[in-house]
Amino acid sequence: MSDVMRRRLFLIQAVRIPLIAPFAALVPGAAGCTSGLDCTDTSALTGSELTERTAVNYVEVAADPAKRCENCSLYKRADSNKCGACTLIKGPINPAGTCTRWAMTTPP
Numbered sequence: 102m103s104d105v106m107r108r109r110l111f112l113i114q115a116v117r118i119p120l121i122a123p124f125a126a127l128v129p130g131a132a133g134c135t136s137g138l139d140c141t142d143t144s145a146l147t148g149s150e151l152t153e154r155t156a157v158n159y160v161e162v163a164a165d166p167a168k169r170c171e172n173c174s175l176y177k178r179a180d181s182n183k184c185g186a187c188t189l190i191k192g193p194i195n196p197a198g199t200c201t202r203w204a205m206t207t208p209p
């Protein structure tokens with residue numbers, strides 16, 4: 102991916118999050134789906150890591166409660182009240198979030 106494309110993706114994400122976040126509470130059921138965590142600090146990520154995060158359309162609040170990160174087989178839990186992690190993408194992951202690569206947890 103070219104540097105121009107990376108910059109475009111970064112700018113799109115930088116603009117999209119502040120525009121969408123204030124309206125998240127207006128989505129029916131969203132308040133009950135949020136974890137109360139803010140896992141949006143991506144300042145420690147490299148450009149390519151940020152691009153990967155954007156490419157899978159990671160969001161802080163899943164529209165489908167059945168496909169939340171906390172139900173994904175790629176999610177790594179953290180201590181309570183802390184953002185988790187993901188084996189696929191870098192950066193803090195909200196347990197209430199999701200992405201297009203959500204994977205069903207394999208039954209024991």
Ligand code: SF4
Nearest residue numbers: 170173176187200203
């Ligand atoms: Fe969340 Fe996607 Fe990572 Fe699964 S793959 S934990 S849905 S970010």
